[in-house]
Amino acid sequence: MNLKDEVIISEVCPRDGFQSLADIIPTEEKVEWINAMIDCGFKQIEVTSFVHPKAIPQLRDAGEVLQKINRKQGVKLRALVPNLRGLERAIEAKVDKVKLMLSATDSHSISNANSKTFDAMKGFEPLVKRATEASMAVSGSISVIFGCPYEGDVPLERIEEICKRYIDMGIYQLSLADTTGMANPVKIKRIIGHISNKFPELSFSLHLHNTRGMAFANAVAGYEMGVRDFDSAIAGLGGCPYAPNATGNIASEDLIHGFEEMGILTGVDLDKVIKLGKELEIKYPQYSDSFILKAGKCSDLHLAPKTQEKLG
Amino acid sequence: MNLKDEVIISEVCPRDGFQSLADIIPTEEKVEWINAMIDCGFKQIEVTSFVHPKAIPQLRDAGEVLQKINRKQGVKLRALVPNLRGLERAIEAKVDKVKLMLSATDSHSISNANSKTFDAMKGFEPLVKRATEASMAVSGSISVIFGCPYEGDVPLERIEEICKRYIDMGIYQLSLADTTGMANPVKIKRIIGHISNKFPELSFSLHLHNTRGMAFANAVAGYEMGVRDFDSAIAGLGGCPYAPNATGNIASEDLIHGFEEMGILTGVDLDKVIKLGKELEIKYPQYSDSFILKAGKCSDLHLAPKTQEKLG
Numbered sequence: 001m002n003l004k005d006e007v008i009i010s011e012v013c014p015r016d017g018f019q020s021l022a023d024i025i026p027t028e029e030k031v032e033w034i035n036a037m038i039d040c041g042f043k044q045i046e047v048t049s050f051v052h053p054k055a056i057p058q059l060r061d062a063g064e065v066l067q068k069i070n071r072k073q074g075v076k077l078r079a080l081v082p083n084l085r086g087l088e089r090a091i092e093a094k095v096d097k098v099k100l101m102l103s104a105t106d107s108h109s110i111s112n113a114n115s116k117t118f119d120a121m122k123g124f125e126p127l128v129k130r131a132t133e134a135s136m137a138v139s140g141s142i143s144v145i146f147g148c149p150y151e152g153d154v155p156l157e158r159i160e161e162i163c164k165r166y167i168d169m170g171i172y173q174l175s176l177a178d179t180t181g182m183a184n185p186v187k188i189k190r191i192i193g194h195i196s197n198k199f200p201e202l203s204f205s206l207h208l209h210n211t212r213g214m215a216f217a218n219a220v221a222g223y224e225m226g227v228r229d230f231d232s233a234i235a236g237l238g239g240c241p242y243a244p245n246a247t248g249n250i251a252s253e254d255l256i257h258g259f260e261e262m263g264i265l266t267g268v269d270l271d272k273v274i275k276l277g278k279e280l281e282i283k284y285p286q287y288s289d290s291f292i293l294k295a296g297k298c299s300d301l302h303l304a305p306k307t308q309e310k311l312g
Numbered sequence: 313m314n315l316k317d318e319v320i321i322s323e324v325c326p327r328d329g330f331q332s333l334a335d336i337i338p339t340e341e342k343v344e345w346i347n348a349m350i351d352c353g354f355k356q357i358e359v360t361s362f363v364h365p366k367a368i369p370q371l372r373d374a375g376e377v378l379q380k381i382n383r384k385q386g387v388k389l390r391a392l393v394p395n396l397r398g399l400e401r402a403i404e405a406k407v408d409k410v411k412l413m414l415s416a417t418d419s420h421s422i423s424n425a426n427s428k429t430f431d432a433m434k435g436f437e438p439l440v441k442r443a444t445e446a447s448m449a450v451s452g453s454i455s456v457i458f459g460c461p462y463e464g465d466v467p468l469e470r471i472e473e474i475c476k477r478y479i480d481m482g483i484y485q486l487s488l489a490d491t492t493g494m495a496n497p498v499k500i501k502r503i504i505g506h507i508s509n510k511f512p513e514l515s516f517s518l519h520l521h522n523t524r525g526m527a528f529a530n531a532v533a534g535y536e537m538g539v540r541d542f543d544s545a546i547a548g549l550g551g552c553p554y555a556p557n558a559t560g561n562i563a564s565e566d567l568i569h570g571f572e573e574m575g576i577l578t579g580v581d582l583d584k585v586i587k588l589g590k591e592l593e594i595k596y597p598q599y600s601d602s603f604i605l606k607a608g609k610c611s612d613l614h615l616a617p618k619t620q621e622k623l624g
Binding site: 107108110111147149150151152181182184185186187210211212213214215216217219220221245246247250251254257258261262263291292294295297298299301302303304305 | 419420422423459461462463464493494496497498499522523524525526527528529531532533557558559562563566569570573574575603604606607610611613614615616617
């Protein structure tokens with residue numbers, strides 16, 4: 001493992017975390033949270049999604065949030081866009097980058113976007129054309145690529161075809177999402193290895209859920225395959241949609257702490273992230289899920305007690 | 313990674329899990345739990361610890377438990393022994409193997425065993441002599457080897473010296489314990505790589521805690537270094553002594569599920585483990601901590617819904 005190599009941690013709490021909360025967060029409060037995240041040193045933040053306000057009421061203030069936050073040089077603001085209307089709003093809001101959402105399987109795609117995978121991709125064409133006109137950076141995504149909760153494993157040929165069509169559209173940055181935590185290190189290496197070999201022009205980021213306790217192992221496997229861009233959410237906000245109490249997004253503080261312990265730099269101020277995570281946890285205890293918020297960092301040493309119970 | 317390679321999962325719930333419960337479990341109930349674990353197909357079970365009843369009242373019925381459980385060929389029953397008196401009880405109870413507990417650092421050793429590391433090792437000598445006389449298999453352990461909550465990193469030279477003294481006593485099987493979850497994959501590889509090279513006559517097992525979300529990644533790192541023996545506890549019973557709500561032992565169902573998903577066989581019946589884990593979780597909800605009990609297996613597919621909220 002190449003130590004001292006740096007990774008980018010993309011903070012997705014404002015989009016993926018907040019959209020999972022039942023209560024609407026007031027715009028001003030959202031702006032404060034995002035400003036605090038910018039202050040942590042994240043180089044990329046998924047700020048919002050320009051969906052129809054009725055689809056996700058939590059994110060109906062997307063444009064206003066983007067207008068009010070304190071932008072900072074070197075911090076890229078990303079937003080999801082599901083359609084041309086959303087893209088126009090994103091262009092108007094001057095985000096740095098838009099991301100297209102796609103599911104690897106038809107059943108997941110239908111349930112999420114009301115159309116089959118390749119039909120959804122056809123719908124991307126006018127968006128990519130318009131984004132190019134507006135000089136807006138576009139990245140793609142492949143949800144449930146490491147396993148679909150309805151169909152299980154996704155055939156490699158299908159993944160190849162999705163990658164090929166993204167390339168045909170001129171999209172070279174893909175977020176590979178383990179949407180319901182079905183990946184494992186062998187699968188991560190097999191799939192990323194396969195599509196990296198086949199399409200060396202593509203670059204990948206990983207969006208990992210800790211649903212089955214393997215997110216950090218999967219991050220390490222991705223790192224070993226050359227991935228240097230990872231999504232995570234402060235305090236682990238953003239759940240798993242299939243099991244009410246199951247873990248969702250890997251917590252930013254867990255991912256950053258783990259990488260830094262391994263000697264992999266993130267450029268993010270872990271102590272600020274932990275402080276912010278604690279504030280989010282106090283405010284939204286039922287949604288937060290984080291190891292480091294509970295246990296502290298490895299470097300937080302304890303005073304040796306005089307007497308103490310036997311340990312395992 | 314060599315697929316289809318098999319690992320041994322050593323179930324430690326009856327010792328490490330039960331000893332962390334506040335309420336005393338009746339002997340008959342303990343026997344039932346352990347019989348159910350034997351029926352799951354674990355090849356090794358850490359059944360109890362022959363400590364003084366006052367030190368850990370939960371395990372005061374160690375001898376009786378061992379007398380009453382249904383032993384099965386191929387299932388090794390292991391017990392901890394802290395001293396000669398405990399060893400005599402273990403010999404009388406006809407366990408298959410005894411394990412010596414040792415801390416890598418003086419501060420942890422003093423707080424756990426009331427003596428410094430190398431003083432504690434001196435105390436092992438009469439135990440090893442007596443065990444050899446009784447043809448009892450003995451293994452050693454090194455707690456906090458991947459980080460001590462009082463001292464931080466343990467110097468490699470100190471770890472070497474501990475290994476050397478174990479070898480001098482004729483002990484070649486060592487359990488490396490990440491007692492408070494301070495390991496990471498790089499540290500696992502560095503330390504195991506170092507002592508494997510230096511002492512090829514030693515074999516290692518890993519006892520991992522998921523305190524900071526890295527247990528499975530650490531298991532994979534250990535596997536890649538040749539380790540084929542891993543401790544875990546059904547339902548994740550057995551906590552972290554420093555942070556009240558923090559995670560302790562990696563859950564057996566999480567470890568088995570993860571390995572099997574990677575194509576690494578365990579020989580354990582995962583469905584039986586999950587069923588038993590659910591029963592333990594119902595009985596001891598405040599102590600259980602398991603991903604698979606919450607989220608189910610990757611292979612538990614869902615029915616695709618007609619309409620559904622947008623996912624991350």
